[in-house]
Amino acid sequence: MSVFLSNWDxxxxxxxxxxxxxYKDTSKSQRANEADMILQLIYRKIGNGRHxxxxxxxxxxxxxxxxxxxxxxxxxxxFKIYNHCRADLxxxxxxxxxxxxxWIIMKKMDVKVPVEICNEELxxxxxxxxxxxxxxxxxxxxxxxxxxxxxxxxxxYGNFIMD
Numbered sequence: 001m002s003v004f005l006s007n008w009d010x011x012x013x014x015x016x017x018x019x020x021x022x023y024k025d026t027s028k029s030q031r032a033n034e035a036d037m038i039l040q041l042i043y044r045k046i047g048n049g050r051h052x053x054x055x056x057x058x059x060x061x062x063x064x065x066x067x068x069x070x071x072x073x074x075x076x077x078x079f080k081i082y083n084h085c086r087a088d089l090x091x092x093x094x095x096x097x098x099x100x101x102x103w104i105i106m107k108k109m110d111v112k113v114p115v116e117i118c119n120e121e122l123x124x125x126x127x128x129x130x131x132x133x134x135x136x137x138x139x140x141x142x143x144x145x146x147x148x149x150x151x152x153x154x155x156x157y158g159n160f161i162m163d
Contacts, residue, residue, distance in 0.1 A: 002098055004057060004105050012039045013065055017102045020067065031067050039065065051158070056108060066102040074158025075104040081134065081162050089132055092125060094145075094155040109145035109155050118144070121152050133163035 002010060016038045023031045032048035043055035043063060051071035055063040066072040082096040095107040118141060129136040136157070143156040154160075 062108045111146040135161040
């Protein structure tokens, strides 16, 4: 049951998850295209990486659907870290609203971090995560955005490792 997704959406995601192993040897763009065709979600695809595809729910949130087994793990990692890290770190993580098998719904953020802020604040933020026992892997410009309050916010932390 989901507040954001219909039963049909969840059934479509489950159908994709049951077929995704057939596409493990394809390129990331081909796998994303195949997933998009099988999913047939009504939402606009706004991007994809190697392990997940992202849709805009048009309500201030995004849906990330796993493209690989690693993508399923990335969703679980984001949920776990968001819900179990210190509050002073959580304000730098994109908000998780819902999670299900193979999918996660997070706050949509689309304000790019200006270079001067990134250069000044990124290293201290990475160190803050490390000091809290979280290894901030893959925390680069493509995975961070600026919050309305002007704080660097990590939008993709599925590769982080929490001790």
